[in-house]
Amino acid sequence: MPNAADIVVLGAGPAGLGAGLAAARAGARVAVVEAGPRVGGLCVTVERDGLRYDLGGHIPFVRDAARLEWLRGLLGGELVWVPRPVSSWRGGLRAGRYLDQRPDGGALGTPVRAPVDPPPPDSSAQQVLAGTFGAPFVERELRGYLEKIDGVPLARIPGPRPLRLMRDQAAPEGFWFPRLGIGQLMDAMAAAIAEAGGAVHTGTRVTAIDAAGGRVRGVCLDGPGAPERIDTARLVVSAAPGRAAALLRPGPPALTPLRMRAVCIVLLAIPGGPLTDQAWVQVDDPAVPAARIFEMGNWSPDMTPGGETLIGMECYCHPRDDDPVWGAADEALAARCAASLADPLGWLDDPSRARLVDVVRMPSGYPLPDLEQLAAAGEGARALMEVDGVALAPGAAVIEAVAAGEAAVAG
Numbered sequence: 001m002p003n004a005a006d007i008v009v010l011g012a013g014p015a016g017l018g019a020g021l022a023a024a025r026a027g028a029r030v031a032v033v034e035a036g037p038r039v040g041g042l043c044v045t046v047e048r049d050g051l052r053y054d055l056g057g058h059i060p061f062v063r064d065a066a067r068l069e070w071l072r073g074l075l076g077g078e079l080v081w082v083p084r085p086v087s088s089w090r091g092g093l094r095a096g097r098y099l100d101q102r103p104d105g106g107a108l109g110t111p112v113r114a115p116v117d118p119p120p121p122d123s124s125a126q127q128v129l130a131g132t133f134g135a136p137f138v139e140r141e142l143r144g145y146l147e148k149i150d151g152v153p154l155a156r157i158p159g160p161r162p163l164r165l166m167r168d169q170a171a172p173e174g175f176w177f178p179r180l181g182i183g184q185l186m187d188a189m190a191a192a193i194a195e196a197g198g199a200v201h202t203g204t205r206v207t208a209i210d211a212a213g214g215r216v217r218g219v220c221l222d223g224p225g226a227p228e229r230i231d232t233a234r235l236v237v238s239a240a241p242g243r244a245a246a247l248l249r250p251g252p253p254a255l256t257p258l259r260m261r262a263v264c265i266v267l268l269a270i271p272g273g274p275l276t277d278q279a280w281v282q283v284d285d286p287a288v289p290a291a292r293i294f295e296m297g298n299w300s301p302d303m304t305p306g307g308e309t310l311i312g313m314e315c316y317c318h319p320r321d322d323d324p325v326w327g328a329a330d331e332a333l334a335a336r337c338a339a340s341l342a343d344p345l346g347w348l349d350d351p352s353r354a355r356l357v358d359v360v361r362m363p364s365g366y367p368l369p370d371l372e373q374l375a376a377a378g379e380g381a382r383a384l385m386e387v388d389g390v391a392l393a394p395g396a397a398v399i400e401a402v403a404a405g406e407a408a409v410a411g
């Protein structure tokens, strides 16, 4: 690994890989540094017992023809169309599941009033949704699901969040997906970086950011075979700013710790064909530990080649021992998930047919979307932005993160 680079990228999730690829293709000497053993961040595909699964359903929400071309350039024939709608919003009309229910019990596609201007960040989801759909509809259709996902009352969830989920993270007709899982896209990006002359170093952690004199001068590293330091005048930070800011030397003013929302992904295999015809199902029923359930074979049949169905249950929770999901032992949580597939979901006759494949625990799925920690959430980003040569690549979704990485390099 060379000890100088034009651009160093901290983290090799979709944002860091997007930044690294754009920089390498522009001819820069780029080093992408990833603490984990493989690239992808939250977007990795695991292979176990002949089954492949992602850590949560990961739809790459493609918004324009240029991005589709970009994906095709990386994946070619490995990019498959999944004709299963996950619809939240379509040209001012709604159709689909929880976030897309009919506002007045009318026919699917009933027009709803969409807010023209983005709501202020300090507005609450309660205010924004009630103003858009009316309070009775919010109570009937939206509150249960959103509070289950986010774990705080609707009055404390920031207003822009649900609108963003409804409009930007919708796939009304279906979606494009890598045949072998979202990790295949991440691996393809890493390969393309190398092909363009850049370097991706896994198993290597950035332990400090040298920002002497208010401008970035280099990063310190810890990893087998890595130099102690790479000199650089440009750093793209793709990891959570609150944590990355703590690496600044000299250090930033004390940062308020952020509370995080955790996710346990419970993977169950069931002999036989699919349980549903759905890729992703949103569930607000409190009797079901998961808020979203994905059936991997409906994303791509090549993920479950052996005649088994693989169900992934995304159980959102607080990372605390007293949380009924986080605090449960793996087997107990899996048994509750399997039981809920039988009752109340009715997809499975006998829960004992479900075999536990894996429980993946993510203590830091995303920062708790709570108006009460809005100010704290910006502290890390502000400290980093004050350093000349540092750019941030924030991304709350896969393709959005890639685009943020590209923008960070261009800016």
Ligand SMILES: Cc1cc2nc3c(=O)[nH]c(=O)nc-3n(C[C@H](O)[C@H](O)[C@H](O)COP(=O)(O)OP(=O)(O)OC[C@H]3O[C@@H](n4cnc5c(N)ncnc54)[C@H](O)[C@@H]3O)c2cc1C
Binding pocket: 010, 011, 012, 013, 014, 015, 016, 033, 034, 035, 036, 039, 040, 041, 042, 043, 055, 056, 057, 058, 059, 060, 061, 204, 205, 206, 207, 238, 239, 240, 263, 314, 365, 366, 393, 394, 395, 396, 397, 398, 399, 400, 401
């Ligand atoms: C359950 C779940 C389901 C999701 N579903 C979808 C979906 O359907 N569609 C969608 O678009 N998005 C989805 N997302 C969101 C998506 O996963 C994220 O938006 C995306 O991964 C963000 O990418 P990132 O590169 O910003 O961060 P990350 O993926 O978190 O990557 C950051 C990387 O930085 C590395 N890092 C951190 N600190 C250091 C350090 N000091 N040194 C070196 N490396 C470091 C980490 O190891 C990590 O690999 C989902 C997320 C979850 C949790």
